Structures are given as C-alpha cells and as structure tokens.
Amino acid sequence: MAFAYFPHTEDDIKQMLDKIGVGSLRDLYSDVPEDVIYDKEYDLPSALSEEEVRRYFSNVASMNMQKICLCGLGAYDHYSPSVIPYITSRSEFLTAYTPYQPEVSQGTLRYIFEYQSMITELTGMDCTNASMYDGATAAAEAMMMAMASTKKKTRVLISEGLLPQVVEVVKTYAKYNGVQLTSVPCVDGQTSYGALVAELAAGDVAGVLVPGINKYGIIEDHTGFADAVHAQKGLFMIYSDPSSLAVIRTPGEWGADVVCGDSQSLGVPLCFGGPYVGFLACRKEHVRKLPGRIVGATKDVDGKRAYVLTLQAREQHIRREKATSNICSNQSLMALYVTVYLSLMGPKGLREVNQLSYGAAHYLHDSLLATGLFEEVSDKPFLKEFTLRALVPVEQLQKEMLDAGFFGAVEVEPGLVNFCATEKISEQDVCQLVGVLKNVNWQIK
Amino acid sequence: MKYYDKLIFDLSKEGRQGYSLPSRKWNAVLADLPAGLVRGEEPALPQVSELDAVRHYTNLSQMNFGVDSGFYPLGSCTMKYNPKINEEIAAHPGFAGVHPLQPDATVQGALWVYEQLAKSLSEITGMAEFTLNPFAGAHGELTGLMIIRQYHMARGDEKRTRIIVPDSAHGTNPASAAVCGLEIVQVKSKENGLVDVEDLKPLLDDTIAGIMMTNPNTLGLFEKDIKEIAALVHECGGLLYYDGANMNPLVGMVRPGDMGFDVLHLNLHKTFSTPHGGGGPGAGPVGVAAHLAPYLPVPKVVRGEDGLLHMVGADGEACGRVSGFMGNFGVLLRAFTYILMLGNENVKMVGPLAVLGANYIKESLKDCFELPIDSVCKHEFVFDGLKDKSTEVTTLDVAKRLLDYGFHAPTIYFPLLFHQAIMIEPTETESKETLDGFIEIMKHIAAEAIEDPESLKTAPHTTPVRRLDETTAARQPILKYKDII
Numbered sequence A: 001m002a003f004a005y006f007p008h009t010e011d012d013i014k015q016m017l018d019k020i021g022v023g024s025l026r027d028l029y030s031d032v033p034e035d036v037i038y039d040k041e042y043d044l045p046s047a048l049s050e051e052e053v054r055r056y057f058s059n060v061a062s063m064n065m066q067k068i069c070l071c072g073l074g075a076y077d078h079y080s081p082s083v084i085p086y087i088t089s090r091s092e093f094l095t096a097y098t099p100y101q102p103e104v105s106q107g108t109l110r111y112i113f114e115y116q117s118m119i120t121e122l123t124g125m126d127c128t129n130a131s132m133y134d135g136a137t138a139a140a141e142a143m144m145m146a147m148a149s150t151k152k153k154t155r156v157l158i159s160e161g162l163l164p165q166v167v168e169v170v171k172t173y174a175k176y177n178g179v180q181l182t183s184v185p186c187v188d189g190q191t192s193y194g195a196l197v198a199e200l201a202a203g204d205v206a207g208v209l210v211p212g213i214n215k216y217g218i219i220e221d222h223t224g225f226a227d228a229v230h231a232q233k234g235l236f237m238i239y240s241d242p243s244s245l246a247v248i249r250t251p252g253e254w255g256a257d258v259v260c261g262d263s264q265s266l267g268v269p270l271c272f273g274g275p276y277v278g279f280l281a282c283r284k285e286h287v288r289k290l291p292g293r294i295v296g297a298t299k300d301v302d303g304k305r306a307y308v309l310t311l312q313a314r315e316q317h318i319r320r321e322k323a324t325s326n327i328c329s330n331q332s333l334m335a336l337y338v339t340v341y342l343s344l345m346g347p348k349g350l351r352e353v354n355q356l357s358y359g360a361a362h363y364l365h366d367s368l369l370a371t372g373l374f375e376e377v378s379d380k381p382f383l384k385e386f387t388l389r390a391l392v393p394v395e396q397l398q399k400e401m402l403d404a405g406f407f408g409a410v411e412v413e414p415g416l417v418n419f420c421a422t423e424k425i426s427e428q429d430v431c432q433l434v435g436v437l438k439n440v441n442w443q444i445k
Numbered sequence B: 001m002k003y004y005d006k007l008i009f010d011l012s013k014e015g016r017q018g019y020s021l022p023s024r025k026w027n028a029v030l031a032d033l034p035a036g037l038v039r040g041e042e043p044a045l046p047q048v049s050e051l052d053a054v055r056h057y058t059n060l061s062q063m064n065f066g067v068d069s070g071f072y073p074l075g076s077c078t079m080k081y082n083p084k085i086n087e088e089i090a091a092h093p094g095f096a097g098v099h100p101l102q103p104d105a106t107v108q109g110a111l112w113v114y115e116q117l118a119k120s121l122s123e124i125t126g127m128a129e130f131t132l133n134p135f136a137g138a139h140g141e142l143t144g145l146m147i148i149r150q151y152h153m154a155r156g157d158e159k160r161t162r163i164i165v166p167d168s169a170h171g172t173n174p175a176s177a178a179v180c181g182l183e184i185v186q187v188k189s190k191e192n193g194l195v196d197v198e199d200l201k202p203l204l205d206d207t208i209a210g211i212m213m214t215n216p217n218t219l220g221l222f223e224k225d226i227k228e229i230a231a232l233v234h235e236c237g238g239l240l241y242y243d244g245a246n247m248n249p250l251v252g253m254v255r256p257g258d259m260g261f262d263v264l265h266l267n268l269h270k271t272f273s274t275p276h277g278g279g280g281p282g283a284g285p286v287g288v289a290a291h292l293a294p295y296l297p298v299p300k301v302v303r304g305e306d307g308l309l310h311m312v313g314a315d316g317e318a319c320g321r322v323s324g325f326m327g328n329f330g331v332l333l334r335a336f337t338y339i340l341m342l343g344n345e346n347v348k349m350v351g352p353l354a355v356l357g358a359n360y361i362k363e364s365l366k367d368c369f370e371l372p373i374d375s376v377c378k379h380e381f382v383f384d385g386l387k388d389k390s391t392e393v394t395t396l397d398v399a400k401r402l403l404d405y406g407f408h409a410p411t412i413y414f415p416l417l418f419h420q421a422i423m424i425e426p427t428e429t430e431s432k433e434t435l436d437g438f439i440e441i442m443k444h445i446a447a448e449a450i451e452d453p454e455s456l457k458t459a460p461h462t463t464p465v466r467r468l469d470e471t472t473a474a475r476q477p478i479l480k481y482k483d484i485i
Helices: A010-020 A025-029 A050-061 A083-088 A106-123 A135-148 A164-177 A193-200 A225-231 A242-246 A284-289 A316-322 A332-370 A394-404 A427-438 B050-061 B084-090 B108-125 B137-154 B172-179 B197-203 B226-235 B290-295 B329-365 B395-404 B432-451 B453-457 B470-475
Strands: A155-159 A180-184 A205-211 A235-240 A258-262 A278-282 A295-299 A305-309 A374-376 A385-390 A410-413 A416-420 B129-131 B162-166 B183-187 B208-213 B239-244 B263-266 B286-288 B300-303 B309-312 B381-384 B421-424
Touching (some): A025 B329, A050 B329, A083 A332, A083 B050, A106 A295, A106 A332, A106 B050, A135 A164, A135 A205, A135 A258, A135 A278, A155 A164, A164 B137, A193 A205, A235 A242, A242 A332, A332 A374, A332 A385, A332 A416, A332 A427, A394 A427, B084 B329, B108 B263, B108 B309, B137 B263, B137 B290, B162 B172, B183 B197, B197 B226, B226 B239, B286 B290, B329 B381, B395 B432, B395 B453
Parallel strands (some): A155 A205, A205 A235, B162 B208, B208 B239, B239 B263
Antiparallel strands (some): A258 A278, A385 A416, B129 B286, B263 B286, B381 B421
C-alpha cells in the first residue's frame, strides 16, 4: 500500500495501534454506527503516477484554446513579471496558514503590511484589510459595511454601471442579508447624478456604490457625488480597478469613504476566473466595521519592530453571531502576488502599463470604427476597455474573431460589445484583426 | 530563522525599476485625459531593482513557518502535505492563461476539470451535486445556508428563519448564519462533548430552517447520535448542514450524505491537500442532496445537447450568484490533481491514517496533559492544558515554547468549551518518527513547566521575534507604511 503521501510502514501502524490499545484501523471507528460506515468501493479512477497525471492534464489543457485576448470586464490580460511565481511558490509562504503564531509568521505578516500600504496608497484610503475573495464579494461586503455603519437606514444604492457579475453577487447577498437595493441608472454612459440625488432624497440610504470605470469602460466623473451622499449621512463607495488608480483620479480624491474591487489586474494570472484577490479599503473612522484580517505594526518584548494580526474584536471568531461578516480564510497568497507586482513595477511601471494599454486600446477603438462594422456609443473618456455597437451579428463577429486568433467582443448589453487592450497588444495585432474583419462576408443583421 | 527588519519601502530609491515593458509609440497618450479625471500625485510605491525585490521577499520567507518547514499540528486546519505536482499542474499555461469570459467552446478543458472534480467529490461525500464556485470554507457555509433558505422560500415556507448551531461550532457557523439573515439558536453539548439530543428536541418547530453540524465535532468526537438527530430535524421540516472543515477523518470511511446531511461544504485546502497560502486562497465547494440541486448558485456547469459543457447563468430557481466567475479555479485544479494521484486505491486510507496519528499522540501524552474526554477521537483531539495545574503555566506558554523546539503550535483556546484548550491534528501525511519527536518535546515541556516555568513564560526564545505587544497594536493601530514614517 506504499504511497508517496503516506509515510506509514505496516510496522509503524502496528506499533501505533498497540500504543492506542486497539487491534486494527477499523477499530478506531468503533464510535461510528455501523450503518453509516461506507464499505463499498468508491467509483473513482485508479491512482495515476506523476507522469500519467502530467499527460492527463496536458490533454485536458489542450481542450482550452489560447488566442490573443481582447476580453476585459473584470479580468485583464496584463503582463506579469517572472519574479512573481518564483516568490509566491516559495513553500514558506505557500504552505503556511493564517499567521496565528506571529513569532514564526513574520514573513506573511510583513508582506500583508506592505500590501496594505500599497492598496491604501493607490486608493487614497487610510486603511484596508489583508484581502477579500474577489471583487464581487468585496462589493457585497462593502454593502454590508454601509448597513453596519448605521442603525436607521435600510437601503443601499448601486449603479447599473457596475460589472454585471458584481451586481449579481451584491444582489444575492442583499437578498439573504435583508438589504434593500435600488439601482441607479446610467445616462449617457455614466451613473446618473440626477437619479442618484432623487433616490437620496428619501433619507433612508446607508450607502451608494458606483464604479470608478464602468462596464462600458468609461471613466466616470463623480463630481458632486460625495457631497450629495454625505449630505444624507450615507457612505460613498467606489468599485475600482486598482491598476488604473496609478493614473486616474483616486476614490480618495473623489471623497469616497469605502473602496472595493479586484486586484487581479496587478500581476495575477487569468486562470479562468480565480483565484483572484478582492480588496476593501476605507477611511479610518470606519476601520472597526471593516471585515477580515488586518495586520498592524508593533514591537516584541525586546523592542524589535514586528507585525501582528490586530483589531480582532471585529472578526467572526470573536463576535460569532454578532458578526457583520463571516470571512475567515481570504486570498493571502494572491495579496503576495499583488505586493511583489507593485514592488517591481513601482509608480513608473504602473504608469507605463496604463499608457501602453491606453495607446493600444485607443488605436484598436479607432481602427475598429474605421472598418464601418461598428458604431460609437459614447464619446466619454476610457482607459483600456471600451464598448461599441456592433452593426453585424455579434455571434458571427465573435466567431470570425476566434478564427482570426482573438478572443473578444463580449456582449455587455444586446448589440453592445466590449473590447480591451493591455500593454500586451501591438499595432500588428490590431492590424491583423482589422484586416480579417474587413474581408468577412457578413450576414445581414 | 534569522531576523530581517526591512520593509520593501525602505529599499526604495527614485529611478530604480524592477520591470521590463515593450516600448511602443502610440498616438493616444494619457495626457489626453481631462484634468478632472486624472490622479493628482504619483502613488508612493517602492522603486527597486529586480534583485532587491527577490532578495527582500526571500528574506521575508525565511521568517515564516510552513508545512514544508516542519510539523504543523494546527487543530481544525488539516495541515497536511501539499503535493508539488498540484502546483505544477495549476501553473500550466493551458489553464493559467484562460480568460473567464472566453466562449464556452474554448474552455472545455477547464469545464471538464470542474465537472470531473464535482463528480469525484460527490462520490467521496455521497452528495448528489456540487457547485465549486464558493471561495473558502466560510463562503461555502454562506452559500449552503442560502440554498437552505431558498429551498424553504421556494416552498412558500417563509417563517423558517432560525438555525440551530451547537455551542462547540466553529466561529464561522454562527457568523455565516447571521450574514444569511438567520437567527441563531444554540444547542448545548453534553459532558461527553456530543450534542445533547434532549436539549435539541424542544427547539425543533416550524420556524427551524435547519441545523449546522460538524461531524466529527470540534472536539474531534464523532456525533454518534447523528442519525437520530437527522430524523428529528427532518421530521420538523428542517435541513441538515454539514460543516466539512472536519471531513478528513471520514474520507474513505464515512460519507456525510449517508448520515442524512442535505447540504455540505468542503475545504479543499484542508481535506484535498491544496496549500493554505498563509490564509488563502482556499476553496469551499458545496454539495447537496438531489432535491436541493435546483437551488445551487449560478453559473452552473451543464452538458448541453451539443455535447459541450456550458456555463449557465440565472435560471430562476438558483439561490443566486456568489462569485464573480467560476470560483478559485486554480485551487480546484490542485484538488483534482490530488484525487487523481490518490485514486481509488489510496482514498480509503486517508481518514484511518489521520485518525491513527491523532489517537497515537493523545494516548502518548494524556499522562502529562489534561484530557477532559477520554475516548477514541477522530482526526484531532483537545487537551485542557497541562495535567499539573499547580504551575501557572498556561496553554499559551506551552504553545510558544513549542516554537522554540521547531514545531508549529496547535490551535489554542478553541473550542471555547474549555479554558486552556490545546487542539492537536497531525494528519495522515506525518510519519511515526515526526509524531514521536513531537510527543517527546511535549513531555519535555510538561517537565519544564514544573522545573523551570520561567523558560515557558518567556518563550519563545529562538524565533526571529519574541512575544509581541498586541495590546498597543490594537489601541494605537499602525496599519501602513505611512503610519510609521
């Protein structure tokens, strides 16, 4: 029965059973009623060797297609430096658990502290936690933070401009948590200030969540939003792509109280949607309502600088049923991806990433429009992704793109398609795509 | 471990860089953006060379203790060995490079992994169907409770808003229930550590949505009355939720579905060998009995009439969407690799060998440490501090002293049923020699507690930092670099 992950020899088992005073491994289950013991064979495949496993997954992986990626909408194909997987696969980081014993966990605690420093720097907030699962669940937690910060208010407003998957997750949490949600529409491609003010007038709004860059790719102008929300004593909350915050106006500058989003754009592989890493940051007056782990600096008995999980009175294992969040394990290792990424890129690198993406996206935008197959839906500013109205059938468009070697044109709303270009996209890529699209025999829409 | 005191910010120098990007000249430049939409000041991120960063994070890693560093008997966390082939497969560019919004036909490999892992988990747990979308154990709990609520609501049974949770439950259980809008009703444990069926009976009425149970429970004891409990809860119209945090000892021996559970979550980062990553990412798949399958969250993975696997969104019956995309796919891939390596031949040994190790340590140490409930345990057990109570040496002191001897500490001060709880879980991947080494040191520490208590009260002595001032950390929080400088 030798197996690489079981170290026991038959003699070991016998000696251990003798010490316990039972005759067989089966006797260790004497407390389990006979009728729940599973005596049958499992319908599982036979054990594979490592070489067989490699071949198996090589075959399975070949069932996924790889093309040039022009998809965005919450997952971005940015460059990720070679250093990142090298560091994140160090087993001292990889195989540790939550740093409950700080004396032997200073590595994890230190990088989380650095991560917190970087996220607050990007967002313009005072504090953040050690990470959330993903952007969508971070948005749901932001909603619950708004509710927890007030006893009298019953409603949270969310913009229709948020990514569809984020809206759906927030709605799911709201439904069971008992939060009343109201959608604020987009007018001219951006969250409507007028509609927001009208909803706020009821005086029952605990918080408002809007996107920094919305599902159309438009960089939203939040002039007046914070004042309007604060006048009704609600929390103003922004869902952001943190990569963009190196260059666009920060939630801090817009007067936000809470910021959430997904840091996948900061060095995390696409990996079919996860693991990614949500973030949740806020102004210091709200820190005690912030869910999840938080790391703080302190000293040890010898006066050495050291780091530790802190403000734990907020957390589920202390508050139990009085908790306003149940998060326990989060995405710590993915926060390390982000920390190493931001260390390597620095302010200049992150700006360059945005400049290259901006340039490529605008070139793609103009080149696609020039084919006559698309129509502009908005002339508002965008960064790396944008939406066009397809004048040809979307299904055929996606298929032709696939045949040409591209993923993209994901439908945001009927007839409206998303394109995204990062620093990976070159002029040649765009010319190749446009060249193919121009020569397609399009079906009549 | 050596002490290294720098933050990456301390290494920063204007003009250094650790990246390499293509140089492309585009016509459109960021300066074209309207001034009102542009960030004022450049973010104060570090500027370091590639080697600076590599050396810094290597130094940090050397102040960390992981399963690969040594024995990590952290109770309820199942710190088993994390096979390296898992990492190799998860890093395969054919998976790591897949965008979640690619057309279904181009992600058949990823969806195959999803479908096959779900099927394997169904077989191991006896549940009919799985969603793999939840990101962690607590997220699985929340999803499972949403399914339970949705089931009752779909039947028009709106008044079932209360959930029963034993006093020995993991802290996430009541917290998840509260987030799901449920009212918590606590049921007591008996002296033998098991749920008190007599205490349970009067709680069961038509307002009960269900009961959350961990079996074996957090004391490592099998809830032997489970079938009677299941019958009682079902009779009153409630459902049984299984907290799979303690599933490891049952793998290969007992299936929660056969005990009468309707909904469960698994922690793939515990039972299915994926690394804990310093606190995530994990994965918390949720399995359900057949009658609850319609309420699983979306997107669901379904095989279509075209023979392809598809991701299916809102369908009216589902409890909703709980994740941006398809869960922590990279973690799912690792768990599926583990199951393929394990195979039908070895799966039956996981639980028994984990239970063997736990009982072996328990029997070897019960003369030195207080064993409040002396019976066969499953994957873990709980001591209530040292046997000799005259020394004033606490569980915290014992835990800190273990660090000096190169072991990670067990879980301490949980469960809350005892004041000096030490919860030990060895897992099936540790050798007898490792367990013997741990036993020897624990006995040595028990002797030190009598002969030289000061060495325990001031422990640890050999770690990069020693005991921390946690009080000041909480009273005057310093949460980022700018708070220091």
